[in-house]
Amino acid sequence: MIIVRVYRGVADHFPIRVSEWVMVWPALGMWLALQIDINMFTTSPSFTTLAEWGSQGTWALVVAASAICRLAALTINGTFKGFAFSPQIRAAASIVGVVVWSQISLGFFVAYMSSGGALSGAVVWSTLVLLEIANVHRSWSDVGKNARDR
Amino acid sequence: MDLGSLDIEKLANAIVVLVCGLAAGLGFRSGRKGTDKTPQASPVGTVEVAAALVDNRAVASLTGEVAALNINLMESRKVSYGHAERINANLQDLTEAVEKQTAALVGLKEEMIRRH
Numbered sequence: 549m550i551i552v553r554v555y556r557g558v559a560d561h562f563p564i565r566v567s568e569w570v571m572v573w574p575a576l577g578m579w580l581a582l583q584i585d586i587n588m589f590t591t592s593p594s595f596t597t598l599a600e601w602g603s604q605g606t607w608a609l610v611v612a613a614s615a616i617c618r619l620a621a622l623t624i625n626g627t628f629k630g631f632a633f634s635p636q637i638r639a640a641a642s643i644v645g646v647v648v649w650s651q652i653s654l655g656f657f658v659a660y661m662s663s664g665g666a667l668s669g670a671v672v673w674s675t676l677v678l679l680e681i682a683n684v685h686r687s688w689s690d691v692g693k694n695a696r697d698r
Numbered sequence: 699m700d701l702g703s704l705d706i707e708k709l710a711n712a713i714v715v716l717v718c719g720l721a722a723g724l725g726f727r728s729g730r731k732g733t734d735k736t737p738q739a740s741p742v743g744t745v746e747v748a749a750a751l752v753d754n755r756a757v758a759s760l761t762g763e764v765a766a767l768n769i770n771l772m773e774s775r776k777v778s779y780g781h782a783e784r785i786n787a788n789l790q791d792l793t794e795a796v797e798k799q800t801a802a803l804v805g806l807k808e809e810m811i812r813r814h
Contacts, residue, residue, distance in 0.1 A: 688721070688726045696731075
């Protein structure tokens with residue numbers, strides 16, 4: 549049964565994929581926040597640069613795409629044992645995460661430098677970049693193991 | 699967006715690309731060499747795979763051994779049956795011989811009584 553199989557695949561791998569599962573939350577949470585608080589970018593000068601780069605709707609799509617990539621990668625991984633490229637999908641999802649969170653962190657940092665935004669935003673959001681870089685290392689390590697075993 | 703911020707963006711993006719590439723490259727290298735110490739997935743899957751491998755070979759081997767043992771047992775049974783038949787025949791011959799000796803002794807006893 550496919551539901552049980554997916555559940556077993558996710559549950560067996562959850563302890564070692566916890567850092568990747570955690571990263572689903574900021575993506576989904578940010579998407580939700582951008583949907584609920586439609587004037588978020590006007591509430592603080594910290595969002596000035598992000599607003600220059602794209603509308604709230606665009607950023608919502610970007611973070612939603614990041615969350616979907618990650619969820620797909622974590623669901624496929626371990627569920628379909630015959631599928632040889634699940635580490636590559638996880639690696640791709642981690643790189644997408646680095647790109648998205650680094651741009652958001654950079655947006656906050658540039659806003660601090662040029663528009664009077666808060667530096668704390670850059671510090672907090674860059675934490676996600678560091679976590680994603682750790683995920684990149686781990687997932688590419690699995691890609692290497694996969695290449696060695698084949 | 700002024701020139702200063704553009705430079706910061708480019709520099710920051712270059713650093714991110716560099717660090718990300720380094721992490722990916724080092725991760726791939728350690729995984730390929732087998733020096734990565736990160737924990738692996740739950741052993742449940744490994745046990746299942748190991749059991750599957752053992753089943754395929756061990757069961758086939760065991761089936762062959764059991765079939766060979768059956769053939770040996772059947773041959774042993776035939777040999778044992780032949781031995782038992784021969785022993786029975788010998789015992790019957792011995793019984794008849796003892797009966798003849800007994801009859802002869804009885805005859806001899808009667809003869810001795812008549813003479814004395």
